[in-house]
Amino acid sequence: MDLLKKAEDIVNGSAMHSCGETGLGADWVMAQNEGDGYPAASMITASKADGFKWIAFCTGVGSNKELRAKNDPRACVYLFDKNNFAGVSLTGKIEIKTDPETKAAMWYDALGEYFSGPEDTNYCVLLFKPERYNIFIENRALRGSF
Numbered sequence: 001m002d003l004l005k006k007a008e009d010i011v012n013g014s015a016m017h018s019c020g021e022t023g024l025g026a027d028w029v030m031a032q033n034e035g036d037g038y039p040a041a042s043m044i045t046a047s048k049a050d051g052f053k054w055i056a057f058c059t060g061v062g063s064n065k066e067l068r069a070k071n072d073p074r075a076c077v078y079l080f081d082k083n084n085f086a087g088v089s090l091t092g093k094i095e096i097k098t099d100p101e102t103k104a105a106m107w108y109d110a111l112g113e114y115f116s117g118p119e120d121t122n123y124c125v126l127l128f129k130p131e132r133y134n135i136f137i138e139n140r141a142l143r144g145s146f
Contacts, residue, residue: 003142007088007135008051010081015046015055016108030057030128031076032068032094040068046079047106047125052090052133052146056106057126060114061098069094069126077128086137090130097125 013019014028027043034040042065049055055077059065069075073093080087097103100118106125107118115123134143 003135003137003140004133004144006137007086007133007142010084010086010088010137011046011049011055011079011090012051014079014081015049016110017048017106027080027082028057029078029080030065030126031078032065033072033074034068035071040064044077045110047108052130055090055128055130056097056102057128058106058108058111059124059126061122061124065126066096066124069096075128077130084137087135088137089134090128091132091134092128092130095127095129097127102127 028046029041030044031039031041044057044059044065047056047058057065073095075094076089076091078087078089102125103123104118111123130146132145135141
């Protein structure tokens with residue numbers, strides 16, 4: 001199996017809808033522009049992924065992640081799979097989604113700790129669409145664009 005396919009499998013398997021809510025196999029970090037030209041990085045959990053087409057992250061309307069995406073949609077997400085000592089860095093753009101269909105499709109139970117349900121007006125989805133990758137798997141690195 002080639003490295004890019006392995007990286008895509010790690011991305012797909014590291015979202016809540018695929019790995020379940022009992023334990024994540026990977027740690028996600030999202031880096032965005034703070035607005036003053038400096039980057040800001042935050043831990044975040046992926047809700048669902050469709051390979052390298054898109055990755056959905058759930059957050060609050062008015063949260064720092066949502067406000068940064070409004071200001072500048074460019075972002076980088078990085079996930080580290082500690083079980084396989086693999087890293088996947090993806091650079092792309094974020095779309096903020098507040099439509100009921102997307103919010104319902106990306107909802108997972110642990111979000112109930114922060115929001116009343118998928119219809120909560122304070123809940124939104126950050127739909128990240130990768131454009132470039134930089135991966136490290138099996139002591140090999142690979143860079144490119146989609």
